[in-house]
Amino acid sequence: MSVDHSSAFRAEGQAHGRLSGNLGVAEIIFMVMAAAAPLTVVSGNVPLAIAQGNGALAWTGFAAASFVLLLFSVGFVTMTPHITQAGAFFTYVREGLGARAGRGSAFLALLTYTAIQLGVYGFFGWAMDDAVRQWGGPALPWWIYALAALILVGFLGYRHIELSSRVLGVALVLEIGVVLIMNAAIVWHPTPVAVPAGAESAASGPFAVALLFAITGFLGFEATAIFRDEAREPEKTIPRATYGAVLIIGFFYAFSCWCVIEAWGPGAVTSVAHTYLDNGGNMVLETAGRYAGGAVREIMQVLLLTSLFACLLSFHNIIARYFLVLGRETILPDFLARTHDHHASPHAASLSQTGTAIVLVGLAAWSGADPLISVFGSMAGISTVGIILLMIMTSLAVVRFFQTRPDLARGRTARTVWLPVIASVVLAAVLYIILVNFVIITGLSALVSTGLAILPFCVTVFGFCLKNNATPTAAVVSGVADQTAR
Secondary structure: OOOOOOHHHHHHHHHHOOOOOOEOHHHHHHHHHHHHOHHHHHHHHHHHHHHHOOHHHOHHHHHHHHHHHHHHHHHHHHHHHHOOOOOOHHHHHHHHHOHHHHHHHHHHHHHHHHHHHHHHHHHHHHHHHHHHHHOOOOOOOHHHHHHHHHHHHHHHHHOOHHHHHHHHHHHHHHHHHHHHHHHHHHHHOOOOOOOOOOOOOOOOOOHHHHHHHHHHOOOOOOHHHHOHHHEOOHHHHHHHHHHHHHHHHHHHHHHHHHHHHHHHOOOOHHHHHHHHHHOOOOHHHHHHHHHHOHHHHHHHHHHHHHHHHHHHHHHHHHHHHHHHHHHHOOOOOHHHHOOOOOOOOOHHHHHHHHHHHHHHHHHHHHHOOOHHHHHHHHHHHHHHHHHHHHHHHHHHHHHHHHHOOHHHHOOOHHHHHHHHHHHHHHHHHHHHHHHHOHHHHHOOOHHHHHHHHHHHHHHHHHHHHOOOOOOOOHHHHHHOHHHHOO
16 A cells, blocks of 8 residues: 655654554554464464463463453443544553553553563574574574564664555465464364374363463554554544454464364363473474475464564554654653654654664673573563553543543443443453463562562552653644643
């Protein structure tokens, strides 16, 4: 899709810190699903949910996660037409619970997505090194591959959003396609394959753990609202994209998980998942090879790398837009609100985000931490706590927002009060489940896991207590006048 932006339109976007674009429902869903990284979740989270969760019933965790997110999305979508600024959770919480709570959620969102992005860089470096060695190449440090991907991500993030959407769209179609080929082969030939030697019987774990790994697979789904400035008819596009993303992602995860379970047989799948995880193998790649052939397995291994890259690019775009909104609000330096004259992109925020990522990857490499177990595992844990906490705050913000504007809530009590309240209670229960099982997520000691678990709460309190004494520039004030006037 090609869009002709006039010079005057670009100049206005520059002045107001606004972005431009013509993204439709399908394109935004592409961006969100790419952030969710379907192939990465199917090949990573699904075996973990089976092995450490409720075994042959692990697919129910993905179905339950979809239900929870759909429940949350009702209030989120109902409030969307009344939010005229991009920023997702930050702007929703601020409008509903006030400026201090908004700042707290903004810093929490930055921590959440920065953490998961760092974790995925570790995962990408590990996966790339594993693939290169299997193809007969040399063994290189993971951070070399991570930095190479980081540079390319930074280049794409600097340019117009539609370039990113095309790259993500192609990668997404390919990775979903190869998983569907595997699923079709399993459904067509449902006889379980032979259990690998060494696999011993293993008891199933709690449903809570399967739910936990399922929810981590939805990270980034609220990015539908982050791309508001770049959406075509955002009042219609954003709600449709939100519901569409949750339903499509949820069905894809649950069905793929069920197919993997059927491939090995409900009675043996838990022990098979343990065997592959303990030996450093990839259960899903092996499943694809046995059912769909070696060629499909090799293609899937390549697409796993593109899936991880697409995930990194999506998180880069999300973080850059949080930087832009916080710069627009002068919570962070206002130069971050600048947009590019030609690309109409958040170039200043994108460059800043690239610099931050380089520093964090460098620190992770310097620490000598294992890129998959330590870097990815611990960062996934932080981001999981963060995203649930953000959704709880947003649900409460929806209730408060419509309580103070009864004219907007008239005749919609279920969507503006009851369902958001129920969502808050359900999400609080999920957060409790996550915290109780946090050591399982990180794979670290109880002491370190506790420190990581409370970090999102500490960052939220820091943002809440932070005083914003900066005076917005005239351009920034003009760009957000519709918000501050309320």
